[in-house]
Amino acid sequence: MNEAKNVVQKNFSVEDAQELYLYDLELADVTVNQGLTIDEEFGIMFATQVYNGFDGKQESFIVSRTSLGGKLKDQMIVRNGGHGTSIGIEKESGRTFLWSNMIEVDRNDNIRTQWLCRVPYVANTTVDIHHSSVQKIKEFPNSNIYQTPFSDSKNNLLALRITERISGKLATRIEVYKINDAKNQRWENLLHSFSFTPEMNSQVLQGLAIDNNQFYVTFGQSAHDFHLYRINLSNGTIMEEFDHAIGHSPDGEYVRGFGEPEGLYLYTDPFTNYKTLLTVIVGDLAGRRRQRLFALSSNIGVQKFLGLAGESVQRVPLTRNDNKAKRFDMNRITSISQIREPGSYYMTTVEGNTLSDHPKKNVAGWWLYVSGGDSGSGINYGCHQLLVRNSVVYAEVYSRVVPSTGNPSAWKEMEFK
Incomplete structure (x- = not known):
């Protein structure tokens, strides 16, 4: 009985979640964050952003590798990788592999076809679909179908978000496989699938995360319209919803009037098994975006991130809290x-x-x-x-x-x- 109660206390509950700002992520580019995933064993984050450093018709993205505290370590560019909405990660023989959508173009830079690909993460490099390290896994030749992967690597799971246009309307479904089955193209071994409801399909899709048989997805063009769902993939039931604004700065507004929900990840502490839902709320103006990491927490697991946040705080204030200059203690200062x-x-x-x-x-x-x-x-x-x-x-x-x-x-x- 006590063991079952302990498991419940460590799980993430949407109903009991509290919103906490943690810290800004140091990412390689100034564009809006798109996806977020974490190597929980080694405490490494991977965050994606659109990369505009190439001429051409197709989008590319950049992956920033950071510490769990959000400090930038290095980066990798995926040319013609699309918007970078989400990526998956996998560990094999001590190496990290990225799972991503990649676009194959013709001589006029138009889309010839798209592939689900697997590629080793190599710091400070650029890859495209023709790079020798890229493994093509599954083709999506229909330009009306768009897919992006995301993962739960601790449970050896890879999820595919597949969006297509049917009769002029978007329809999205989620498919979940064991990573080994995906690598070996055993698509008949489908573990779970879930089709978005009409209400979901009508909203702006933002973050995607999976934790075993629990699927988390967020919607909202603005963080003012933030809408989180928790779905049990075993039976396709919407278990919980969180539907209200998050991500405000201390003045009660969004940073310079901009707040957009982006990357999402359900973090499980590898030592304590406490679960914390993390999301990025992007703020500030174009060209100087702030990637503000927030936790939605229902247990003490968030204390790990609060400790990291404390490490990044400037302990010596350069001004007073009201933005006025500091003053001397004239009883102690003579020069x-x-x-x-x-x-x-x-x-x-x-x-x-x-x-x-x-x-x-x-x-x-x-x-x-x-x-x-x-x-x-x-x-x-x-x-x-x-x-x-x-x-x-x-x-x-x-x-x-x-x-x-x-x-x-x-x-x-x-x-x-």
Whole structure:
């Protein structure tokens, strides 16, 4: 009884899910994230984006390989790979293989046919369907049918999302196979299939994820219209839905008015078996997109990601939380050279007058900008200081270096011509 209860507590429950922002993913390009998958054993993420570095009629995508904490390691480009909506991964003999759609084009760069392909991930390379490492698995010659794979590698599962246009309307279905059956083209060994409902087919498809016999799919052109379904593939039943906006920034808005749900992955901790649903909500303007990773969590498994998020936080604030400059503790500070913590500071005329090494007292308030420290050890480091007068009439800036030991250099006024 206790064992069964423990399993339930570790599973992901849509009904009990809480939304948490974790951190931004460092991806190789500035375009919108498309797909997300994770090597859970080694803590490696693979995230896709459209890649616009080629001339031609067909889309390509780039795969970023990052740490579980979202730090970019390297990348791989799949030319004529399509939009990069989703990819699958597989481990074999210590190597990672990507499963992807690839397009074969004619001399006019029009689509000749499409293939489900398998290719080893090799950092900082570019492949297309003619590359010697690419294994063609299954052809999709009908241009009205589009497919993308996604995977649950811990359970040796590969899922195919297959979308076709029937009587002018889109119809999507999911097919699930053992990866070994897919590699050997044993398509008769279909494990599960699920056809989207008319309501699903009418929405904008975004994220796809599978965990054993549980299928997760998200819809919504905007994160304001975020709609998550959990489906039991064993019987085709929609088990749970999550239908409300997510991904807002602290001001209650989307970053620069843009919020789009993209990559989706159901993460299972390989040591504790706690499950956390991860999704990317892309924000900010074109050319500078932020790939913001969110968790939908119903258990303590999310603490692993919160720990990683804590590692990426800038522990020394450069300003106050209200965006104003930091202030001195005038009961402790008697000279500007004592200020070595990086950031921007402000001192009033009265405060500046009390500091022994102020270069020009009794005229105005001043901003002080302190650089990060040099290569000194511990808290014994040197820094650079800039002092800027608060005036719309006089442009006065003083500069100096405060070394780790010894006296600071003299203030030098910077000249503007």
